[in-house]
Amino acid sequence: MNIGDVLSKAWKTIWKHKILWIFGIFAGCGTAGTGSGNSAITYQYDVPYEIDYYFNQIDPALIALTVGLIILIALILLVLVIFLSTVGRIGLIRGTYKVHNGAERLTFGEIFSGSTPYFWRVFGLNLLVGILAFVAIVAFFVLGVLGAVFTLGLALLCLIPMLCLLVPAAWLLNIFVQQAIIAIVLEDLGIMEGLRRGWQVFKSNFGDMFITGLILLIITLVFTFLFMLPMMLSIVPFVLGISGGSVGAGVTAAVIMLICYLPIYLVLYGIVRAYTESAWTLNYIRLVPEEVEPVIDLGEPLPDPS
Numbered sequence: 304m305n306i307g308d309v310l311s312k313a314w315k316t317i318w319k320h321k322i323l324w325i326f327g328i329f330a331g332c333g334t335a336g337t338g339s340g341n342s343a344i345t346y347q348y349d350v351p352y353e354i355d356y357y358f359n360q361i362d363p364a365l366i367a368l369t370v371g372l373i374i375l376i377a378l379i380l381l382v383l384v385i386f387l388s389t390v391g392r393i394g395l396i397r398g399t400y401k402v403h404n405g406a407e408r409l410t411f412g413e414i415f416s417g418s419t420p421y422f423w424r425v426f427g428l429n430l431l432v433g434i435l436a437f438v439a440i441v442a443f444f445v446l447g448v449l450g451a452v453f454t455l456g457l458a459l460l461c462l463i464p465m466l467c468l469l470v471p472a473a474w475l476l477n478i479f480v481q482q483a484i485i486a487i488v489l490e491d492l493g494i495m496e497g498l499r500r501g502w503q504v505f506k507s508n509f510g511d512m513f514i515t516g517l518i519l520l521i522i523t524l525v526f527t528f529l530f531m532l533p534m535m536l537s538i539v540p541f542v543l544g545i546s547g548g549s550v551g552a553g554v555t556a557a558v559i560m561l562i563c564y565l566p567i568y569l570v571l572y573g574i575v576r577a578y579t580e581s582a583w584t585l586n587y588i589r590l591v592p593e594e595v596e597p598v599i600d601l602g603e604p605l606p607d608p609s
Contacts, residue, residue, distance in 0.1 A: 306511070306514060306515055306518065306586075309515070309582055309585045309586050309589065310518070310582055312585055313399075313578055313579075313581040313582035313585055314578060316399055316402050316403075316581050316585075317574065317577045317578055317581050319402075320398065320402060320408075320409045322398070322409050322410065322411055322414070323394075323395055323398050323399070323409070323577045323581065324570070324573055324574050324577055325391075325411060325573070326390075326391040326392075326394035326395045326398065326414065326577065327391065327395060327572075327573035327574055327575070327576040327577025327578075327580070328391070328569055328570060328572075328573030328576075329387040329388060329390060329391025329392075329394070329573075330388055330391030330392045330394075330395060330573070330576045330577070330580060331388070331391070331569065331572045331573045331575075331576040332384045332387045332388045332391070333384055333385065333388035334388075334576075385426065386422070389422055389425050389426050389429070390415065390418045390419060390422060391576075392425065392484065392580060393418035393421045393422070393425055393484075393488055394414045394415060394417075394418045395576075395577055395580035395581060395584070396484070396485055396488045396489065396580065396584045397414055397417055397418055397488060398414050398581075399580070399581040399584040399585060400488075400489055400584060400588065403584075403585060403588055421487060421488050424487050424492075424493060424494055424497070425484055425487060425488070427494050428480070428483060428484060428487065428494045428497060428498065429480070429484075431494065432476070432480050436473075436476065440469075443465075447462040447465075450462070474516065474520070475513075475516075478505065478512050478513075478516045479501055479502060479505045480501070481501075481583050482500075482501035482502075482504045482505050482512070482583075482587060483497045483498050483500065483501025483502070484497070484501070485501075485583065485584055485587045486500035486501050486504065486587075489584075489587070489588070504587065504590060504591060508590050511586070511590065515582070515583075515586050519579045519582060519583070522575070522578075522579070523575055523579060526571070526575050527572065527575065530568050530571045530572060530575075531568070533560075533564050533567075533568075534561060534564060534568065536560070537557045537560040537561050537564075538557065540552075540556035540557050540560065
């Protein structure tokens with residue numbers, strides 16, 4: 304198995320068919336903005352009487368309505384993100400498969416409309432795996448706490464190294480789920496059939512999966528870090544604002560920088576996501592070429608060169 308050839312062809316695929324970048328942006332909607340941060344800075348000051356009086360006069364019903372609207376908007380955005388990220392992922396798999404089989408041109412409408420029939424199966428698979436993983440993690444921590452209580456803390460000595468194994472375990476689980484999703488889309492399988500098929504491919508080609516996954520992980524981490532550097536620079540005006548006694552101006556400048564750069568970051572991250580999804584799809588096709596039948600409409604056949 305020539306992994307280098309897979310990586311090279313994946314790049315040629317998304318570079319020639321830049322429409323896949325859009326689906327890469329969609330696919331990255333659920334992960335591009337992940338991250339956490341906190342601030343240890345606490346501001347303590349007396350609220351002016353007029354402001355305090357104003358907020359005390361607001362009708363509680365209006366506050367409840369505002370909170371309800373915020374929750375509703377958040378839920379709508381969550382549904383939209385889930386839909387776009389799922390369809391984007393499916394679209395990348397379908398688009399890569401079409402190009403692999405000779406398609407010279409891809410259109411947005413063709414890929415989008417062809418991806419929606421697989422939405423509920425892929426969404427259901429992700430939901431099922433997510434629930435099982437959550438239950439397993441909760442059970443792990445509950446057993447760990449109970450073990451620590453009954454062994455007077457000695458069980459924690461075993462719990463700490465086991466916690467270190469959760470990261471590689473989650474990474475391998477993600478690779479397995481990736482194969483299951485590709486199997487659902489390319490072989491038109493149901494959720495359980497896709498899981499069984501994905502496990503078969505993952506288990507039979509573990510070495511290849513491990514190396515490919517490691518290379519793609521490194522590529523993703525490196526480029527994501529580089530793309531996030533401008534975001535990290537947005538803290539500069541904030542720090543300058545604090546040191547200069549103008550916190551408001553510093554915060555405003557930092558927010559403006561983030562808002563201006565966010566679309567650029569989403570595009571760059573979408574390209575990386577398109578590349579990794581394309582590479583995984585090509586990897587799957589080359590590992591099991593005889594099982595992958597053309598269940599996807601490939602469009603008009605190419606003219607006979609003779």
